[in-house]
Structure formats: structure tokens, C-alpha cells
Amino acid sequence: MKRNTKFFLIGGVAVIAILILVFSGSSSDAEAxxxxxxxxxEFIVDIMTSGTLEAKNSVPIKGPQGIRNYRIWNLTVQHIIDEGTEVKKGQYVARLDPSELTGKIKDAQLEVEETQSQFTQVKLDTALTMRQARDELINLDYTVREKQLTLDQSQFEPPATIQKAEIELEKAKRALQQAKENYEIRRQQNVAKMQEADAELKGDKNELEGLMSLQKDFTILAPQDGMLIYERSWDGKPVKAGSQISAWDPTVATLPDLSQMITKTYVNEVDIRKVKRGQSVEIGFDAFPDKNQKGRVTKVANVGEQRPNSDAKVFEVEIEVFGTDPVLKPGMTTSNRIITKALDxxxxxxxxxxxxxxxxxxxxxxxxxxxxxxxxxxxxxxxxxxxxxxxxxxxxxxxxxxxxxxxxxxxxxxxxxxxxxxxxxEVEEPEPLPEIPQGRRRPGGR
Known part of the structure; x- marks a missing residue:
């Protein structure tokens, strides 16, 4: 019996302790x-964005220039060395697929052979025609001389015979004169034909030589020392093996000047009104969390754009990075804190x-x-x-x-x-005046 009473006393104390804890915990939410x-x-108003590190200035590494003149509109990159490679001036960088160029060279060679044959044919025809014309002139000159002899020998003949000889001589002279004029016209025609054939042959030869000279440009070399960075196309994808480059801009890579760096970022249309040129920026680098650089806003786009995988319109902002650091490379991701306002x-x-x-x-x-x-x-x-x-x-x-x-x-x-x-x-605004029919005026109106 004593054991049971002791048990109930302990249980009662426990219940009372729990109730005290419950009520004390719920007595005031504020205390918890x-x-x-x-x-x-100082209060800083800022905008946080992420961006990509780039060189402010760079030298483009281009493929062959002027390929549009030969009706080549796109080129395929067959091979290119790894991005980030340190190259020396004149070192191999990339190779373009020459298959289209090779086909055009073969076509040009056939065209040259054909025009060469046509030129030779025109030359032979001209020589033969002019020889025949000269022989005709010689024969007509002999005829004139014969008619002159006939007239000289008819001095003692009857007048009718003399007159007939004179007429024959005049006809021979006239025929010779017409033949000379025709010869000159024919000569000029043949000269024009020869010039036309020669110009066509030279044009085909020049095109063949131009195509042949392009062959060496399909192997792309570095124009100067530097670190190779792939060119980005309009969709942001890098130019690499299998990519196509345009005849209007045959750039495959760039050699950035690492002494001046910028970071390009995008600010949404809600915050862009706060961003101005000259604002200070604190720049961090995902690859080096312990490194920070100062910078400033140098360019703010006036027109928004739709970035891939984004529904919101954004505006491009360019930020100049102060100072240099050899570990910073183009393409690194940056975190940018743009200071739009500082309140003291x-x-x-x-x-x-x-x-x-x-x-x-x-x-x-x-x-x-x-x-x-x-x-x-x-x-x-x-x-x-x-x-x-x-x-x-x-x-x-x-x-x-x-x-x-x-x-x-x-x-x-x-x-x-x-x-x-x-x-x-909350004070009610006065009711608007009723609409007045056209032609009537409100009191005090003009």
C-alpha cells in the first residue's frame, strides 16, 4: 500500500512539472x-550579378580573307589547338577543311584549259583570215597594174577601145581601195576578238592563282605571342573542331591583352535603372574565393535582350577591372557587387x-x-x-x-x-465636369 502511494506521489509531481513547462513556454511568444x-x-545599396571575365582588347586570329570573291560562304574548322594554350608568333593554331576549295581549284583548272584552247583557236582563225585578206590585196594590186599596162598599150587604138581600158583600170583601182578598207575593218575586228579571248584567259588564270594562294591560309598561324581564347558565335558557343565560320567574319580565336580586363554581366530590367556609368564595383572570382578586385561600370546597354534559358529581359553591363593578376584568365566567372548608392x-x-x-x-x-x-x-x-x-x-x-x-x-x-x-x-476628389456638347464652352473656358 505504501509502495502504491509513493508511486502516485512521484507521478503527480511529474505531471505538475510538465504543466509548468508547457504554460511557461506559451506564456509569451515574444520572449522566444x-x-x-x-x-x-553607412548603408550601401547594391546589385549582385554574375559575369564573365574578358580581355578589354584582343587580337583576332582569322582564317583566309576575301573568300567571298570566290563564292565560298562558310568554312568548317577541321582542327584547332586547346583553348588557353600559350602560342608564339607564327605557331600553328588551326586548320580549315579545304575540300570545297579543292573542288573549286579543279573547276578553275578546267576553265583555264578551256579558255586557253579558245584563245588558241581565235589566234589561229585570226592569222588565217588576215593572211587571206593580205593575199587578196596583193592580187588586186596586180590587177590594177595589169589594167594600167593595157591602157598604156591602147594609145594607138580606136577611142572606144581606149575608153574601155580606162574604165577597166578605174574599176580595178576602186576594188583595191575597197579591199584595203575592208582589210582594216577586219583587222580591227580580229584585234577585238583577240583582246576578248586574252582577257577571259587572264581572268580564269587570275582566279586559279587566287584559289591556289588561299590554300596556305587554310592553315591558320598566330599573328603574335599570347594565350589562345576561342571565338564565341552569336549563341555563345565556342568555335571548335566541326564548327563553321562565316566568310564575313572568319575569326576562329583571339589573343587577349591580359593587362586590361573587363567583366561582362547582365542586369534585369527591374534593376537596370539603378545602374550608371562610373559606379564602383566589388569583383569576386569563383575560381579564387580569396581574391577580390575593384572596378567600375564603363558601359550600360540601351536595349534589352533575351538571354538563352531566361524569360526576363536583361541589359548588358560592362565593368572595367582595376589592376592585374597573372592567375586571372578570360572566361572565369565573376561575382559583381555594383554599388548604386552609399548613404552616410x-x-x-x-x-x-x-x-x-x-x-x-x-x-x-x-x-x-x-x-x-x-x-x-x-x-x-x-x-x-x-x-x-x-x-x-x-x-x-x-x-x-x-x-x-x-x-x-x-x-x-x-x-x-x-x-x-x-x-x-482619402479626401474625395471633386466630381469631373459633365461632358459639354461640341460647339459649347464651359464657364470661363476659351
Whole structure:
């Protein structure tokens, strides 16, 4: 019996202890919440973006120039050395597929052979034609001389015979003169034919020579010393083996000047209005978390664009990197903190401490003496963690980071000047004047 009484006494004490813990834990949610002080000091408004490191200036490594003149519009990269390779001037960089060029060279060789044959044929025809014309002139000259002899021998013949000989001589002279004129015309025609055939042959030979000279340019060499960086196409993909390059821009790679670096980043359309040229930037590098560089915004795009795998419009921003570091390489990912504004001696609170009521009043849970109130605050600029407070709080005030239970029905303590503005806004605006039919005027109107 004593054992049972002892058991019940121990059980009762345990129950009472549990009840005390339960009630003491639920007596005040506020005591269990995190309380922070309202901070005062310099407040930085920033935008965080990621970007890609590039050289500000670089020398392009190009394939053959002028291939459009030979109706070659695209070239395929057959082989290219690894990106990041240190090359010397004149060192091998890449090789382009010459199959299309080889086909055009064969066609050009056949064309030259054909035009050469045509030129030879025109030359032979011209020589034969002109020889026949010269023989005709010689024969006509002999005829004139014969007619002259006949006339000279007819001096003692009857007048009719003499007149007939004169007529024959005149006809022979006229035929000779016409033959000379025809000969000159025929000569000029043949000269023109020879010039045309010669020009066509020279054109085909020049095209063949041009195509032949392009062959060496299909093996691409470095124009100077440097580190090889692949060229990027319009979709951001690097030029590599199997890629095609355009005849309008046959660049396969670049040799960047590592003494001047920039990082290119993209800012969404909501924040781009805050970004201006000349703003300071703190730059970090994913590959070297312990390294940081200073920089500044040097260019802000005026037109937005749609980036791959993104639904939002973004604007390209170029940031100049101050100083140099041999470990920094083009293509590295950067984290950029763009300082859009710096406020001196202002107060600010964490973003998670803010709450709203009726979508128009922003407040915080503030400790005031031995109680907690819902205090309205006027907001200024914000960054990724904090917001500037323009009114409603003082430095070193204590506020809660999260919402508290049990204060749903408490009224928000309003800022007097904010309350006055709200009351003024709630005053009814005068009703608009009724529409006046065309041709009539309102009182006092012109």
C-alpha cells in the first residue's frame, strides 16, 4: 500500500512539472523570438550579378580573307589547338577543311584549259583570215597594174577601145581601195576578238592563282605571342573542331591583352535603372574565393535582350577591372557587387523584420519598455539584406526579426506625418465636369 502511494506521489509531481513547462513556454511568444537592434551607419545599396571575365582588347586570329570573291560562304574548322594554350608568333593554331576549295581549284583548272584552247583557236582563225585578206590585196594590186599596162598599150587604138581600158583600170583601182578598207575593218575586228579571248584567259588564270594562294591560309598561324581564347558565335558557343565560320567574319580565336580586363554581366530590367556609368564595383572570382578586385561600370546597354534559358529581359553591363593578376584568365566567372548608392549615417533594419497590413502600411514588432507594439515604418532604399528606414524608428531600438503570434488585433502605431498624408489622400476628389456638347464652352473656358 505504501509502495502504491509513493508511486502516485512521484507521478503527480511529474505531471505538475510538465504543466509548468508547457504554460511557461506559451506564456509569451515574444520572449522566444530573436531581437535585434536598429543599426546606424553607412548603408550601401547594391546589385549582385554574375559575369564573365574578358580581355578589354584582343587580337583576332582569322582564317583566309576575301573568300567571298570566290563564292565560298562558310568554312568548317577541321582542327584547332586547346583553348588557353600559350602560342608564339607564327605557331600553328588551326586548320580549315579545304575540300570545297579543292573542288573549286579543279573547276578553275578546267576553265583555264578551256579558255586557253579558245584563245588558241581565235589566234589561229585570226592569222588565217588576215593572211587571206593580205593575199587578196596583193592580187588586186596586180590587177590594177595589169589594167594600167593595157591602157598604156591602147594609145594607138580606136577611142572606144581606149575608153574601155580606162574604165577597166578605174574599176580595178576602186576594188583595191575597197579591199584595203575592208582589210582594216577586219583587222580591227580580229584585234577585238583577240583582246576578248586574252582577257577571259587572264581572268580564269587570275582566279586559279587566287584559289591556289588561299590554300596556305587554310592553315591558320598566330599573328603574335599570347594565350589562345576561342571565338564565341552569336549563341555563345565556342568555335571548335566541326564548327563553321562565316566568310564575313572568319575569326576562329583571339589573343587577349591580359593587362586590361573587363567583366561582362547582365542586369534585369527591374534593376537596370539603378545602374550608371562610373559606379564602383566589388569583383569576386569563383575560381579564387580569396581574391577580390575593384572596378567600375564603363558601359550600360540601351536595349534589352533575351538571354538563352531566361524569360526576363536583361541589359548588358560592362565593368572595367582595376589592376592585374597573372592567375586571372578570360572566361572565369565573376561575382559583381555594383554599388548604386552609399548613404552616410542612416538607420536600417533586416528585410525579414518587415511586415505589412492592408497592403499599404509597413510595420515592425518593436519592444517598448516592458511591452511590444506594432510600429509603422517609412522605407527608403534597400539592398539584398537590409532596408533603409526614413521614419518610425530610432537607433538602438529593439525589434523582432519575425512575426509574433497574439498581436493580430493590435493596432499599428502610425507615424504622424504618414497618417496625415493618408488622410489627405482619402479626401474625395471633386466630381469631373459633365461632358459639354461640341460647339459649347464651359464657364470661363476659351
Amino acid at each position: 523570438e530573436v531581437v535585434v537592434e536598429v543599426e546606424q551607419g 549615417s542612416t538607420i536600417f533594419v533586416p528585410l525579414e523584420s518587415l511586415h505589412s497590413q492592408y497592403d499599404s502600411i509597413t510595420y515592425v514588432f518593436k519592444k517598448q519598455g516592458g511591452r511590444t507594439i506594432k510600429q509603422e515604418v517609412m522605407l527608403g532604399d534597400a539592398n539584398t539584406e537590409y532596408v533603409n528606414i526614413l521614419a518610425g524608428l530610432e537607433p538602438n531600438d529593439l525589434i523582432y526579426l519575425s512575426s509574433l503570434r497574439g498581436y493580430e488585433k493590435d493596432e499599428v502605431v502610425l507615424i504622424p506625418e504618414m497618417d496625415g498624408k493618408r488622410q489627405q489622400k
